[in-house]
Amino acid sequence: MSRKDISWCYNFEIMPIDNPNELSERELEILKLVATGVSNKEIAQQLFISQNTVKVHIRNIFTKINAASRTEAAMYAVRIGFVETISPQIQVQDDGMKSEGQGLSTTGGKIPPLEFDQTSKRTGRRQLIRYLGISILVIAVVILGSIYLPKAIGQGNTSSPPTLTPQVQWYELAGPPTPRKGLAVVNYENVLYAIGGDTATEVSGIVEAYDPQTHLWATRALKPTPVSDIHAALIGGLIYIPGGRLSAGMPTDITEVYDPQLDQWTSGFPMPKALSAYSLVVYEGKMYVFGGWDGQQVTNSVYMFDPDNHTWVEISPMPTARSYSGAVLVGNKIYVVGGWDGKIALTVNEVFQPESSNPTSGWSQAPPLHYGRYGMGTVNIADIIFIIGGTTSNDDSTSIAFIPEETDWGQVENPIKTSWQFLGATNIGTRLYALGGIINNVLLDQMWSYKVLFSIVLPILPK
Structure with missing residues (x-):
């Protein structure tokens, strides 16, 4: 059975933030890295500190922002403006058919930008607000949440919760x-x-x-x-x-x-x-x-x-x-x-x-x-x-x-x-x-x- 999914594609950009919980400069650095999905090992390498030190900082961050997981920390970063979503784009996928936007191809093709019908701006604005409300939660899921990966051919479920698909864009480099x-x-x-x-x-x-x-x-x-x-x-x-x-x-x-x-x-x-x-x-x-x-x-x-x-x-x-x-x-x-x-x-x-x-x-x-x-x-x-x-x-x-x-x-x-x-x-x-x-x-x-x-x-x- 054919299935069509509408997928919103975002780029992520780290932005200046308010600091309501008085995180230290080092803690802000680490929260930024946590929000972008890197591991404790990679944080330690980038900041030239030990992994144990990273763990201590993350525990302190969790305590200050009242988070119980990296996902909640990422959601906090989104909520206070630490991660901004930019350039919303849309892609329609039809299982068994070539994707119009090529967003899941190996060629790295660009996905056409989202366009609203000019005759229904108010309806579009209301729907956009609703979409963005959901997308804020979904963005945090990029870090540790439920991520959908293309399964074997044969899945035809047309009703599904918000999901994420990794886009594979391969480039050949100097070998x-x-x-x-x-x-x-x-x-x-x-x-x-x-x-x-x-x-x-x-x-x-x-x-x-x-x-x-x-x-x-x-x-x-x-x-x-x-x-x-x-x-x-x-x-x-x-x-x-x-x-x-x-x-x-x-x-x-x-x-x-x-x-x-x-x-x-x-x-x-x-x-x-x-x-x-x-x-x-x-x-x-x-x-x-x-x-x-x-x-x-x-x-x-x-x-x-x-x-x-x-x-x-x-x-x-x-x-x-x-x-x-x-x-x-x-x-x-x-x-x-x-x-x-x-x-x-x-x-x-x-x-x-x-x-x-x-x-x-x-x-x-x-x-x-x-x-x-x-x-x-x-x-x-x-x-x-x-x-x-x-x-x-x-x-x-x-x-x-x-x-x-x-x-x-x-x-x-x-x-x-x-x-x-x-x-x-x-x-x-x-x-x-x-x-x-x-x-x-x-x-x-x-x-x-x-x-x-x-x-x-x-x-x-x-x-």
């Missing part, structure tokens, strides 16, 4: 000088670092840095130990690369640490066991490593590294052993999605809570993938989990996205219309970057980016 797969990609001070991976001839220690302002790549100091099937952790201004697969094909327990300011590598504390093809998340200044391959089998082990006391600790294992999974932090929960168990691609989506009162458990289940997937790029933007590329059990190359408050996964168009495997991905704010990887046994020297925008879908109101 890395060295094509490779199995690399680590990390953002440090709005510069992307692509580290290690498999080139056409060898396992590499190449480090290349990309500046989005100049669109230029620069070669940095080589990683002393070339490795592939790795991830990177940014902690305290340093980039940690644990383990990885060596040129001989076996994993290593070596951890090496890169200082981007000095362009210098040092040796870190070795992992408890050699691992490659793991997934990795940083939470509260600690590094969590999930699963991977230990040279003999796929493992369900989980290790936490504390850089303050230089210790690795084995903690509650994953319910499902796997390698090449994707891990991402949303709030205070770590989602470990998909993976390879040595035989098949997995659909599992397991959630770990580092602050669980029971240190030997802390695991729960979340909605699984529709089909198995591994070797993908996994990124959190505004508490939306984006999974880009990967090897799938049904050869479907479509990328996907998930809102933790929702019960199902939605689809996101790829810039590449074929299976895209073992790529690197990260974000700078609400802009996602995906690069490298392999397609049809060909290594890529390309990079794509899109800025996650949102289309606000409102139900048609009665006259």
Whole structure:
């Protein structure tokens, strides 16, 4: 059944505000960032403070403005004029047909501006007031609320509450000088670092840095130990690369640490066991490593590294052993999605809570993938989990996205219309970057980016 949705599309702009609750200058800075949907980790990086300090400030902000969540804080920011909606636009979508405004296409086309019938200005003004009253609430939902992602073909429900659709607008950028797969990609001070991976001839220690302002790549100091099937952790201004697969094909327990300011590598504390093809998340200044391959089998082990006391600790294992999974932090929960168990691609989506009162458990289940997937790029933007590329059990190359408050996964168009495997991905704010990887046994020297925008879908109101 065909379905048409009218979607109001807004740009967001930070404006001068009144300060009725006497927030400090630092608290206003943090509230601004919370209102734009960035995580505590990104706030800490942008303001050069620790994540613990960010948490303290956010608690103080919540107390002063009487908010119980980031959503309420965002609504407060909207209410006092901290976030202004500008340039309202309209888009009509008809499922199964090409969108008139192209707002959900991968071409970045503009959506026609909203025009009112000049013969019914008063009616239009009244309706506009009603729309804006609803949209103020919906704007806050952009941060953490109910976000609708395009579901599988076949949904025909014509009546729905106000919803949001992420618009995917891909742009091809200057690709890395060295094509490779199995690399680590990390953002440090709005510069992307692509580290290690498999080139056409060898396992590499190449480090290349990309500046989005100049669109230029620069070669940095080589990683002393070339490795592939790795991830990177940014902690305290340093980039940690644990383990990885060596040129001989076996994993290593070596951890090496890169200082981007000095362009210098040092040796870190070795992992408890050699691992490659793991997934990795940083939470509260600690590094969590999930699963991977230990040279003999796929493992369900989980290790936490504390850089303050230089210790690795084995903690509650994953319910499902796997390698090449994707891990991402949303709030205070770590989602470990998909993976390879040595035989098949997995659909599992397991959630770990580092602050669980029971240190030997802390695991729960979340909605699984529709089909198995591994070797993908996994990124959190505004508490939306984006999974880009990967090897799938049904050869479907479509990328996907998930809102933790929702019960199902939605689809996101790829810039590449074929299976895209073992790529690197990260974000700078609400802009996602995906690069490298392999397609049809060909290594890529390309990079794509899109800025996650949102289309606000409102139900048609009665006259």
